[in-house]
Amino acid sequence: MTTPARIAFVDDETHILRGIRRAMADQEETWEMAFFSSGEEALAEIRRQPFDVVVSDMRMPGMDGATLLGHVRDLNPATIRVILSGYADSDAVLRTVGPAHIYLAKPCDAETLLRALARQISLRSLLDTPALHGTLAGLTNLPSLPEIYGRLQAELISPDCSAKSIADIIAQDMAMTAEVLKVTNSAYFSSAGSVSTPFQAVRLLGIEVIQALVLHAGLFRQFAGKPELAPLLEALTEHCLALSVVAERIAASEGGDVATVKSAQIAAMLANIGSVVLLDAHPTAYQAMLADLRPGQTLQQAETARFGAGHAAIGGYLLGLWGFSDPVVEALVYHCAPSACPGRDNLALTALHAAHVLGPPSPLLPPAAGSTAIST
Numbered sequence: 001m002t003t004p005a006r007i008a009f010v011d012d013e014t015h016i017l018r019g020i021r022r023a024m025a026d027q028e029e030t031w032e033m034a035f036f037s038s039g040e041e042a043l044a045e046i047r048r049q050p051f052d053v054v055v056s057d058m059r060m061p062g063m064d065g066a067t068l069l070g071h072v073r074d075l076n077p078a079t080i081r082v083i084l085s086g087y088a089d090s091d092a093v094l095r096t097v098g099p100a101h102i103y104l105a106k107p108c109d110a111e112t113l114l115r116a117l118a119r120q121i122s123l124r125s126l127l128d129t130p131a132l133h134g135t136l137a138g139l140t141n142l143p144s145l146p147e148i149y150g151r152l153q154a155e156l157i158s159p160d161c162s163a164k165s166i167a168d169i170i171a172q173d174m175a176m177t178a179e180v181l182k183v184t185n186s187a188y189f190s191s192a193g194s195v196s197t198p199f200q201a202v203r204l205l206g207i208e209v210i211q212a213l214v215l216h217a218g219l220f221r222q223f224a225g226k227p228e229l230a231p232l233l234e235a236l237t238e239h240c241l242a243l244s245v246v247a248e249r250i251a252a253s254e255g256g257d258v259a260t261v262k263s264a265q266i267a268a269m270l271a272n273i274g275s276v277v278l279l280d281a282h283p284t285a286y287q288a289m290l291a292d293l294r295p296g297q298t299l300q301q302a303e304t305a306r307f308g309a310g311h312a313a314i315g316g317y318l319l320g321l322w323g324f325s326d327p328v329v330e331a332l333v334y335h336c337a338p339s340a341c342p343g344r345d346n347l348a349l350t351a352l353h354a355a356h357v358l359g360p361p362s363p364l365l366p367p368a369a370g371s372t373a374i375s376t
Contacts (some may be wrong), residue, residue, distance in 0.1 A: 004122045006044045006049075010042045010068060022111030031121075037061030043071055048293050050076035052118060052124070054108070057106070058085035069099035078130070078139025080120050081320065084108055095184065097219055098140040101321050123320040126333065129308030136318060143174035143223035143280050144272065145234055150249060152176070152220070156211050164212060167199035174240050176272050179219050180210075182220055182322040196262035225283050232279060235363035237270040238303070244268040246355035247348075256347045260327070264351035267331035273318060274332075275364065276309025279304060290364055299362055300336045312336045314356040 009020050018037045024033060036042035039056065040063055046054070053074050056065035069198040096103065102116060127133060150246040152169045155161045168174040177198055184201040195201050202210055213219040223233055236367035247268035251261040279286045289306045293299075309317075316333030334341040336354045336355040 004030055005053065005294040006032045006051040007053040007055065007117065008046065009053040010036045010039060010054065010060070010065070012037055012057065016057070020110070020113070023114065026087070027114070031117075037155065038144070039065070039068035039350060043068060046072060046075060051079055053080045053120060055082040055083065055084065055113070055117070058083055061188060066095040066099055072108065073099050073138065073140075077135075080137060082116070082120075082125075085129070086242065097213060101137070102323060103183075110263055114345065123317050126317045127309045127315045132307065132309055132314070135319070136277065139318070141179055141219060141221050142276060143225070144173045144220050144228065145173045145237060146222050148173045148176070149220060149222040156207075156214055161207060163202045163207060164199065166207065167197075167202040170202070172237070172241070172275060174237055174270055176220050177266070178273060179265070179275040180205075180213075181324070183213065183219065184324055196259070196266050218265040219346065223280070225280060229279065229283055229287075232334070232364065233276065234280075237278060239363050240269050240272050241359060243271055243352070243355045243359050246359040247351040249349050250354050250358075251347055251351040254347055254351070256351070260347050263325060263348040264328045265322075267328045267335070267348050267352050270315060270319065270328075271332060271335060271356075272311060272315075272362075274309075274314030274316075275299070275303070277314055278311065278317070280305055284305065288338055293366060295327070296334065299364055310336070 005098075009017060011017050011020070014037060017037065021033075027033070034042075034045060034051070036045070039060055042054070042056070043063070050360075054069065056068050058065040059068055062165050063081050063084070069083060072079050072081055080102070081100050082102040082104060084106050085096075086106045087110060102120070104113065111313040111371045124133065124219060127136070148169060150164070155165055155169055170180055174264045179196060180201045182254060184204055195204060223230060225255075244265045249260055249267040251264035256264065285306065289302050293302055300312055303310035304313075312333055312335060314328050319332060319339070320329040327346050327348045330341060330343070330346050331352045334349055336347055341349060
């Protein structure tokens, strides 16, 4: 029997809590829910027994939502952390970049909240390794290439910086691309359509917000691992840049509309995010895994055998957690085995899989394995 997910809702406005309780009544048989009118009250229970998900209002007297979720992250990194805030609270973005996984705008209708929670809980089933849950949900940001990170910092304080110059630098690093799109597609910065390129993201946020997020809120961080691992990270980034070009062309040649082509491009750009996470979190074990690769063994197979999940599931889990679109998440999860995908109409997935077949092999694989048809 599956253990029901434990979800905590925190809001100082009692009528909102009552509304959430009514809206979630149909989930009482599948979810174990608790409702708290203050951050302090919720934290006392969280210290006694952690929750799988904590949903908190941002503005509350005493302990606000950002502070509460910061404590939750420290106590139990595996908890999925959701913040609810009004659009006017743009300063809240800076304070919740680290503690929150998901940003929802208030007022938030019951259907939107229910759909967001159900999606996150279902995503957890992708990873059945508790240690990976903690590693992934505990991430505050991903490591960026030192050289690109330095260039971005210098550009952000340059009097001649522009949206294009900043976006051009971000687009060269998959971690930066993932982080800036995560924030831009949140409910805080809702727009007419999904933001799918760094240039769109920078133009929407504005240079001043990007400067604050990067220089003060720590949206990005420089890779600080062993120096000998930096070339691997650089190779992974170059590989994804090459894949993104191939995937974009394939999606366009197959008649995809603009949104679909961009989904294919961004899915390819972020296809190696899962490997970056494993390399960052377990550098010694990951290098040992690479050294032990058997002829014909794919990277996905080796990662799954060693860590309990491969880069496809890890990347899909993270992008789903961060609110990326379903086609992009599905493309990452199934690009190594597209026949396992429940649906058959995701052109972004088809383009990404084809890019892996026709494009350059993974730089992490030895030449003999890398020359096989599917190197992932």
